[in-house]
Amino acid sequence: MDCTCHYDSPLGGITLASDGERLVGLWFDGQKYFPETLGEWPREEMLPVFEETTRWLDIYFSGKEPDFTPPLAMRTTPFRQAVWEVMLTIPFGETMTYAEIGREVARPRGLERMSAQAVGGAVGHNAISLIIPCHRVVGTNGSLTGYAGGIEKKVRLLELERADLSNLFVPKRGTAL
Known part of the structure; x- marks a missing residue:
């Protein structure tokens, strides 16, 4: 089952989604196609991948280029x-x-x-x-x-x-x- 968490960015809220180990979604709240890649409504839970993604976002929104990429799972064609x-x-x-x-x-x-x-x-x-x-x-x-x-x-x-x-x-x- 997928899990989500929320991140407050300088440009508005962001929802993160994970399959438990990898990031499967990152959307600005209310953006188009949100959240078409999620299965049944996920539970909110803080996972290690969310901690890593939050660190990535903190670096990014400070105007710097993060030197790592959180583990990703691309659910698509x-x-x-x-x-x-x-x-x-x-x-x-x-x-x-x-x-x-x-x-x-x-x-x-x-x-x-x-x-x-x-x-x-x-x-x-x-x-x-x-x-x-x-x-x-x-x-x-x-x-x-x-x-x-x-x-x-x-x-x-x-x-x-x-x-x-x-x-x-x-x-x-x-x-x-």
Whole structure:
């Protein structure tokens, strides 16, 4: 059975979920797709993985790059897992485009690229936000679209990491806001 705990971040409440040993979810309270990867309603309990994740979050929200990753369990399809694994390689304070992720996922499959919409869906349904840094994914044109936690949080997270935002912008309209 899954367990959860709560973390109060500078950007709002965060719910953590675990299978008892590994982190299976990390969502800003109220974000889209929360908590689609959990089974029956989990019990709240402090576990060692939550203590480790809380330490990771404390370091992260202090503006520093954590030098470890809590143990993760990606409950998703093989395609989404491939996308999430590419996102894990995006360095702190940097960004990667949906197209770049698509090329990385396509390469081992012998393809030139993957559908941007498919990549976008996988990024948007990331169940372990922040640690799998979907907030670092941007449009090819520099658009800061699509963050399940809200576009304002995406901007704040990139600012926290001191990312270069000079060529990035928040779109005025669109479905991914």
